[in-house]
Amino acid sequence: MYSSIMAAKIIGRQDNAALVQKILTKYGCNIKTRVGFHEASEDQCSMDGILILQLIGKEEEIKGLYKELNGLPGVVAKSIEFEEAAAGLDTAKQGIDI
Numbered sequence: 374m375y376s377s378i379m380a381a382k383i384i385g386r387q388d389n390a391a392l393v394q395k396i397l398t399k400y401g402c403n404i405k406t407r408v409g410f411h412e413a414s415e416d417q418c419s420m421d422g423i424l425i426l427q428l429i430g431k432e433e434e435i436k437g438l439y440k441e442l443n444g445l446p447g448v449v450a451k452s453i454e455f456e457e458a459a460a461g462l463d464t465a466k467q468g469i470d471i
Contacts (some may be wrong), residue, residue, distance in 0.1 A: 375432040376405075377454040379439065381424045384447040386411065392445055393424070400438040403430040428452075 383389050397404065406427035412419035428435050435452075442450040 374429060375435060375454070377428045377435055377452050379426045379428055379435075379442075379450055379452040381426075381442050381448055381450040383422045383424060384449075385420055386422045387420065389445060389447050393442070393448065396438065396441045396445075397426075399441075400428075400434065403428050403434050403438060405429050 381393075383393060397407070404426055406425075408425045409422055410425075411422035428438070435454075439450055439452055442448050
């Protein structure tokens with residue numbers, strides 16, 4: 374089992390929300406936790422947002438999600454992968470090797 378944390382900056386949420394949601398639905402079985410942030414008040418709502426995902430599954434599936442999100446204009450995704458070490462401890466590796 375492969376696990377990672379992915380954060381995506383979404384610029385122009387109103388323009389990109391439907392496209393991002395379509396991709397997230399495609400990889401829904403790989404998303405264990407999803408949290409979204411944007412600035413909001415009574416009289417305004419931010420056009421940009423940040424999405425944080427806790428991902429599980431096969432490495433190629435998670436890389437596919439990463440590539441699809443980064444393929445959208447106005448979306449930048451970054452990730453941290455967790456691989457099990459031989460000693461049974463998790464080690465973190467920044468970035469994704471593609």
